[in-house]
Amino acid sequence: MNSTFDELGFDPELLGPEEEQKSKIRDKLFRTARKAARQVPFIEDVIASYYCTLDPATPTKVRTTLLGALAYFVLPLDVVPDFLLGVGFGDDATVLMAAIAMVRAHIRDEHYDAAKEALKDEE
Secondary structure: OOOOOHHHOOOHHHHOOHHHHHHHHHHHHHHHHHHHOOOOOOHHHHHHHHHHHHOOOOOHHHHHHHHHHHHHHHOOOOOOOOOOOOOOOHHHHHHHHHHHHHHHHHOOHHHHHHHHHHHHHHO
């Protein structure tokens, strides 16, 4: 069976086992989401897009687009540093909104249900 990320060209030698990859991505995403929750009003869409990337039924181009936007969201180095209150997540939000708008048709109800459940767990 192929890994969730196989067709995206990630090197498993570098990234480690798939479950470890997913765990690291999820932890980093939720840590950043907690920091950004007040500044990014569509955080449920962000988390739903994460679950969309994990869905093997999601086309590779969509997964790549969302993973790129999510990576920009969680990486500390970007155009406007995230620690600047009020503006720090502005550029991240713009990138995420654009990516989500482009692929919204692929983010299904079950992705939103998983996001709601995950956000409930994080409270």
